[in-house]
Amino acid sequence: MGILNDVLQFLINAVSLGGLYALMALGLAIVYGILRLVNFAYGELVMVAGYTLLLLGSGPLPWAVTALAAVAVAILTSLLLERVAFRPVRHASGNTLLITSFAVSSLLQNMALLLVSPRPKAVYLPPFLSENLILGSLVVSKANLLSIAISLVLMGLLVLFLKRTFLGIALRAAADDFTMVRLLGIRANRVIATAFAISGCLAGVVALFWIGRTGSVIPTIGASPILIAFIATVIGGMDSLTGAVVGGYLLGFLTVGLQLLLPQYLLDFRPAFVFGIVILVLLFRPQGLIRSTRSTERI
């Protein structure tokens, strides 16, 4: 009974954290897929969603509305960044895009420093997020169950969108051969804006659960999500959305697993162990776990 309980507890925690990591990675990978841009301002989308929660959380709005507003702000910010920062340099080299994303990231962080505060601000969270569900001898946090459910639902919706809608199919095609997509008359701006909107939506949802775990928001809150997302996409295989999901879950399982397995005095060094394992994975599979399926020539 004890062992079974531990295993279940582990699975719930790992799937919950892994789902969150997978969403982070997907948001980064979907933009990378079509623009070849690792958007380092992605973490700041989590931040703006966080400050929206802070701003509206103390007001009279029901929390669900506040949460939706936070996601909406992340989407709008992502679209705005695409329009004013990335679109003008889209035809420049990949390095220019990358540096632009660093600049945008730094700009947004400093705006938060100036306009809000460099110190962590406590965010109002509805009580149920810190409640536990007790099933026999199993104690499960409702926040974890909710994050498992929401990450699965979002991934399901994303798959539906990519498989069933015209724009979704165009997005997959654009990751393969963008010029050909344009030659068919599909507007590049629409496809790219869609990718940024999805990325912003995922960042917004991630922000809800990320802040749900820490309870506060600071200007540098985006640093961890972007790092996790980046590592997850690299181990999963940079070109593949499936890879991003696999990488995210793997990182989640590693983190929770090491939390259980490491002796107390090494727990502080958990990230070092996680990244050590990541390095090992990359040594054996430098292309990532899921091989890219970019179109190969066939004659």
Added chain:
Amino acid sequence: MLEIEGVYAGYGSTVALHGLSLQVAEGELVALLGVNGAGKTTALNTIAGVLKPLRGRITFQGEPIAGRPPEEIVRRGIALVPERRRIFANLTVGENLRLGTATRRDRQVQRDIAALCERFPILGQRFDQPGGTLSGGEQQQLAIARALLSRPRLLMLDEPSLGLAPLLVEEVFRMIAQLHDEGVTILLVEQNVERTLAIADRAYLLHMGRIEFSGTVADLRRHVDIAAAYLGGPLPCDTDKRTPWAS
């Protein structure tokens, strides 16, 4: 229908077209011939909007289109089937075709897809399979079908027979001739000169980014030693341009 005048274009600092001029009239099948590197693909890419011309005029149905983005040029009725077909390998045949209807707003789309699957039966049979699993010839059929779904007024084909088995080459040329018979205006770039001349109305011979010869197929045969032109040397169609060692 399509008029190009004095177009210069290239990639980065390499200029591949040096003042290209050509015309395509409605209903014509015009061939654009020349050795590798003569600028044929550059010409098609510039017309389609993939490349912006450095100089020169391109008008389609009386309106200037030079420098417009490709998504706008397709909407005006020019479709390009690019070199090596560029099928979306990870998308199914059906999804590839669906993307071909991007410019359409009418309700005929489903009927058109069904009609194309009847015309190219392999596409119907493989409708739900990834485009990457098709053979070269089947991919060519898919690429052409995908382009036709935009209902182009002008269809540009870039080396459609490249890399195909001889039997399939035959098939592709039959398909092009048939489209021409149905009234589709076609600008065809090909390496397979004999087969191309057999179906074309007129031809241009491109050499080092310039038109060296233009005329009807009969003119071309009369004035140009095609084999020599394709060996890439100086063109023997004009005695004044002969190199010293040739005289």
